[in-house]
Amino acid sequence: MRVEVLCVVFQVREAEPDGAPALSVLLTHGDHTAPWTLPGGDIGDDEDLSVTGLRLLAEKMDVRTVAHLEQLEVFSAPDRVPGVRTIASTYLGLVPSDAATDLPSGAAWHRVDDLEADDLAFDHAAIIEAGRHRLAAKLSYTNIAFALAPSRFAMSELSEVYGAALGYRVDTTNLLRILSRRGVVVATGLLGRTGRSGGRPPSLYAFADKALRVTDEFATLKPPM
Template structure:
């Protein structure tokens, strides 16, 4: 059944723990690399208006015959070629009538996690950005990233969600680095 003129979209904040060059990273060290791994979010650069040149979370319209989880996974595969996630969960709904220019859009946001050893092949307009040094972001996407990081940090205290950011086998020091990166402090 067709919907009204309100567009429903899915957005996904995909996180991975990564090391960044010193000029990109907020926690940089010697030899042009950050001392510690950092939490990164996957963003693509908008090529069209509105807000051309800003960075966006992967996402797009929910199809009439599609469930939300399927939409989030489809958008990740189509827009940024990410097909394997260790974790995906619905985060929140963003429904402020002015969150994007007309027509009205309601976004169901997701939190996705990719293990640190996974290296998806990304299109040229897509890259990982340290959460500690986000670029100019589109619409309310920075708010979505903030909500996703807060959820991840909270879940670290009562679940084993950190394993979704870890490789299949890992040392305790690697797990500690993952926790520090996800929390943003030692």
């Protein structure tokens, strides 16, 4: 029996063709004819699972700006991969939208909404779906968006991050009201750049905490569309 660690790493990135922010997932493959796979590998002999996940992302993907990592699910179907029975311990990782990534050959960010099950190896489509639903759920009752957002942001920018992760438009005014009431975001006193359409420079905000915390244990949001 083999144990592998697989990481579902999300980042909100500008996607083609319209450049709109979209939830993207990190994928890799050995050659251009093989299906895409999630990054991962065997657990290290002297490591726990989360340490292995971070090491593999750094060594294989050169991704070192993971702002949040948490265990997702264990996938253990006997026939999930051919050959030796392989149990996958999966992790959800989040990278801020302003973090630059210099990926190796064969790795790329893929817009989640554009992926088809046939594009992915084994049960990796189900793993990505589990990661997206976990993220959507935690956006309701925690401050987890700190790990997707830039360090400072206009609220319109943060609403785009939420919308990309949830799969539907999020109203900026309502989002500010909810997050301010919960003490999730704070005003920095700084102003951002004026947009292309002109007008007053937007106020910039930041997350009050850079670690996961529960903000409303009874809140719920709709799952991704």
